[in-house]
Amino acid sequence: MTAPILVLGNVNVDLVLGPVDGWPAIGTEIEVERAEMRAGGSAGNTALALSGLDEPHLLVASTGDDPNGIWLRGEFDARFSDWIVDPGMTTTTVGIVHTGGDRAFFTTPGHLQRAAPEPLLERIDRAPREGAVAILSGNLLMPRIRNATSRILAELRARGWQTAIDPGWPPQGWTEKFRQTFVEWLGLADHILLNEEEVSGFGGADAILGLLPSASTLVVKRGPEGAVAWRNGEEIRVAAPKVEVIDTVGAGDTFNAAYLARHVAGASLEEALRHGVEVASFAVSTFPRSYGPAQK
Template sequence: MTVPALLVLGNVNVDLVLGEVDGWPAVGTEVMVDRSEMRPGGSAGNTALALSGMKVPHRMIASVGDDPNGAWLSGRFDQASTEWIVEPCETTLTVGIVHKGGDRVFFTTPGHLLRASLENLIERLPEASGENAFALISGGFLMPGIEAGTIELLSALAARGWRTAIDPGWPPAGWTEGNKQRMFEWISAADISLINAEEAKGLSGQDDLEAAVGQLVERVGPSHTLVVKDGSQGAHAYAAGAHVHAASPAVDVIDTVGAGDTFNAAFLAALAKGRTTLAEALAHGTDIAARAISTFPRRYCGS
């Protein structure tokens, strides 16, 4: 069987999305919301769903729990594109509260993500199918076993011919000095890093995004591709001393949960085609993400 040019590794969990709320309610009160949706999620899960929605061949290797939520969750993905590692525990659940304007906050239970095993993942890694094959590691900060072994995982992927990308997300403990050092080590070992504007500011310790990006670009060096996703302002990419920006189409936002993961899917899918410029890949990412966050149920376009 031919291995697709896109490999997705990382966190998949059940998402329960509720909204919208206007401000944060007082403790002990009850709030009625207009909409709820139980859907498959997690950073890696959202990326795989977007790839399926775009009809882009891919493979995802991820874990679930052995409870009813795990059975429901795994059944929501394209089985031909997914390899599951079933853990003997409850499946992780994330509750996302959407605020007016599209911002959101997440509450996540530990569940199966705490048991995700580096060894189980590495032994399932396929050989890359060609020079434009990309492997993405998503949500590493939520999986202690993967977090501790990310350098080893990146090395194993490179040894199998994959070009590597990381989007570890926001560390639950915040941007401690240890987490900053760990992130920079991952960046040094990867080809591409995909972070959002708030993560860029947290990682750099700068409140101003322009200053944050300037510091990060100097730190990561010209051989690494740094992508910064900035919501309605679009996305930026920095590589080989060049800066590329793609504006985001103006849309009526329904909810932004998984927007960055959808961008990752479309951006890497464009690069995997080959003969695609960084600017074209960046624009493809912003276009697909904008469509996803402005449709319900979500729709994707492109290929």
């Protein structure tokens, strides 16, 4: 299948619980209002949002071959999915939502630790048209994919894709070695999609912009404050609508989906940024998750 958006990266089982007000004492038990088992992972959330928005795309990702893997693959639209089934356990993440919408994650290793670049690259065709975008997200949770990220981005470009990255927070921290690796990725990405904490960890937006080609786009997702983006020396800011936040898990990934959908449709940077903010804002205010009035 050819589609203008290609989604690569981590897909796993998410168990979302909450809200909690602070952490319970060790050995105690508390009740929470909501619990939902759902498909997740950064790439998974982006693909689900694209499906919810009825945007053509292709998700290429792996799961384990256990019952959780079977269930997980069944949560995605088969028309838009190409699965790598890896022998062994499927990765599971427990997301604890705190009062106010912030969250913490606990993730088992599982299939994400085993995912390899070769089966991924074997499934990637040439871009179907000019302006088509491939996003690689959550790669920092996949050691072999992380180590091959520069190769993957270069291969995508060679096959005619624009590239986008949303690697997430580095589990090892912003070490000097990882900073050098991240700089290499910046030179191979057309769209860099980060949140404020990740940008701050590197040293600020100015530090990143100083390393980017002028035609590349840096997007900083600012949660309830909206988003800001830079391209060709232009700065665009978009405020977020006021919503009652229920669950922020996957908000940034949902933003990525809506932003890229508008971008490949030929929208301006401001229009794409605004669509990303509006769709993500609606999504975090719904349970179970919906993409609502911002849908096509």
